[in-house]
Amino acid sequence: MTLHTTDKNVLGHIEELVTEEKKLYAQGEMSDAERERLAKINIELDRCWDLLRQRRALAEYGRNPDEAEVRPAKVVENYKG
Numbered sequence: 001m002t003l004h005t006t007d008k009n010v011l012g013h014i015e016e017l018v019t020e021e022k023k024l025y026a027q028g029e030m031s032d033a034e035r036e037r038l039a040k041i042n043i044e045l046d047r048c049w050d051l052l053r054q055r056r057a058l059a060e061y062g063r064n065p066d067e068a069e070v071r072p073a074k075v076v077e078n079y080k081g
Helices: 007-026 033-058 073-077
Strands: none
Touching: 007 033, 033 073
């Protein structure tokens, strides 16, 4: 993320990742490198959504959303729904 993260920055990054993800899916057959990139995109999307949820929760409870931190992929990817 950028030095000063805002909800708008996070949403913009999510949009960029989704656009790239759609392009990869649209082309059909993917190389190993493209499948690897797609996996990285999905992890980054999860991390971005997590950060956005943290920021919104902090703001909702009157705290500074800038206290939210990007969590490691291992943490975000191991959430149980």
